[in-house]
Amino acid sequence: xxxxxxxxxxxxxxxxxxxxxxxxxxxxxxxxxxxxxxxxxxxxxxxxxxxxxxxxxxxxxxxxxxxxxxxxxxxxxxxxxxxxxxxxxxxxxxxxxxxxxxxxxxxxxxxxxxxxxxxxxxxxxxxxxxxxxxxxxxxxxxxxxxxxxxxxxxxxxxxxxxxxxxxxxxxxxxxxxxxxxxxxxxxxxxxxxxxxxxxxxxxxxxxxxxxxxxxxxxxxxxxxxxxxxxxxxxxxxxxxxxxxxxxxxxxxxxxxxxxxxxxxxxxxxxxxxxxxxxxxxxxxxxxxxxxxxxxxxxxxxxxxxxxxxxxxxxxxxxxxxxxxxxxxxxxxxxxxxxxxxx
Numbered sequence: 328x329x330x331x332x333x334x335x336x337x338x339x340x341x342x343x344x345x346x347x348x349x350x351x352x353x354x355x356x357x358x359x360x361x362x363x364x365x366x367x368x369x370x371x372x373x374x375x376x377x378x379x380x381x382x383x384x385x386x387x388x389x390x391x392x393x394x395x396x397x398x399x400x401x402x403x404x405x406x407x408x409x410x411x412x413x414x415x416x417x418x419x420x421x422x423x424x425x426x427x428x429x430x431x432x433x434x435x436x437x438x439x440x441x442x443x444x445x446x447x448x449x450x451x452x453x454x455x456x457x458x459x460x461x462x463x464x465x466x467x468x469x470x471x472x473x474x475x476x477x478x479x480x481x482x483x484x485x486x487x488x489x490x491x492x493x494x495x496x497x498x499x500x501x502x503x504x505x506x507x508x509x510x511x512x513x514x515x516x517x518x519x520x521x522x523x524x525x526x527x528x529x530x531x532x533x534x535x536x537x538x539x540x541x542x543x544x545x546x547x548x549x550x551x552x553x554x555x556x557x558x559x560x561x562x563x564x565x566x567x568x569x570x571x572x573x574x575x576x577x578x579x580x581x582x583x584x585x586x587x588x589x590x591x592x593x594x595x596x597x598x599x600x601x602x603x604x605x606x607x608x609x610x611x612x613x614x615x616x617x618x619x620x621x622x623x624x625x626x627x628x629x630x631x632x633x634x635x636x637x638x639x640x641x642x643x644x645x646x647x648x649x650x651x652x653x654x655x656x657x658x659x660x661x662x663x664x665x666x667x668x669x
Contacts, residue, residue: 419660419667422520422627425652429645436638439478442468443498446483450663451504454483463663464502467521470655474646490514493633500639501631508625516634518643520627521656525617525668526557527595529602532612534589539615544568550579550588557593560623576601584610595668603666617669 444464445452455461460481472479484492489501493515507517528539528549536543545567551558553572561570571588573579580601583591591598595617601607618624632639650656 419657423648423651429641429648431645432638432641434475434477434642437475437477437642439480439499440468440472440475440639441497441499442479442481443489443492443501443503444468444481444483445486445489445503448486448504452483463659464504466659466662467650467656468500468502470650470659471643471646474649475642490631493631496633499632499636500643504628505631506625507627507629511631514634515631516636516640517629517631518640519647520629521647522660523619523625523627525595525619526560526592526624527598527617527668528590528592528614529583529598529611530590530614531583531586531610534614535612536614539590541565541567544590547590548588550582550591552576552579552593555593556623560618560620561592580607584608590614596664599664599666599668 444460444462447453448462450462451464452460452462460483465481468481469479482498486503489498489503489505490511492498493501501515505511507520511517528536530536541564544565547568548571549561549565549568550571550573551561552575558570558572561568571582573582576593576597579591579593582588584607595613598613602611602613621627630643632643647656
């Protein structure tokens with residue numbers, strides 16, 4: 328992945344572990360901006376995926392305790408209990424409108440789809456115990472081929488070689504958590520987004536805010552990784568906060584655990600794994616909702632095809648909609664991401 332002056336909306340890492348969790352139900356929602364528009368920074372890079380996560384299977388964060396019941400006999404004076412904040416249900420990213428069903432293309436013209444993906448980027452892409460490609464993107468590719476009823480191959484390559492491999496006809500489509508950016512649109516065509524990585528704040532558990540606005544963080548110390556789009560967003564939108572830049576996720580999260588900062592701000596997918604994993608020691612929790620300003624955090628993640636390959640792009644869009652409509656996308660998402668970043 329090329330490293331731009333302002334990194335993409337989700338910072339790349341090789342430490343993110345596989346999170347396998349089963350959840351009974353899911354709420355299909357799309358992310359929404361949590362703050363007003365702001366001047367755009369330099370364009371983000373071409374890769375999107377989460378940053379480091381714990382080495383153990385993450386567990387859901389405990390729900391807030393319920394408010395105590397009212398006393399049986401009213402005392403002389405009582406102080407009303409503060410209502411508990413209900414835990415948000417698991418949310419699955421969805422970019423499909425049921426009222427806008429894609430037209431079914433002529434699938435008979437497709438005989439094989441050669442998918443290209445990354446070599447080592449769990450839980451999205453990794454080599455399974457049997458030596459074959461595995462991960463969320465790999466399973467999604469196989470589901471798409473099953474829906475289209477076409478033979479499917481999956482080749483793993485280094486991320487920085489994927490676009491060139493596509494351009495030289497060594498593959499037909501890239502499914503590798505690749506961000507949709509203006510720079511890449513000049514070289515490839517993209518399907519509709521199939522997920523995005525929002526940004527969120529994390530605080531210590533004794534300082535959780537149900538909502539975050541710029542005025543709420545006036546004078547507060549907020550940590551962020553320096554040189555990222557997350558830092559650019561804070562500087563543009565949270566001008567009264569005291570922003571502290573850190574070199575990497577380890578330093579950033581350690582600062583929050585030690586109380587050096589009041590909040591940290593970063594990629595919500597990686598933070599979800601950390602908050603609910605053993606590395607955080609249950610110190611912290613999300614504060615406020617997701618931030619999805621596309622000029623800072625990208626337009627979403629799509630499947631790349633060669634410029635002008637409309638048949639394949641439209642076929643994949645049709646298959647993505649069908650998988651979502653049948654609930655297979657939700658099942659797949661919950662299998663890998665039992666903790667919601669939204």
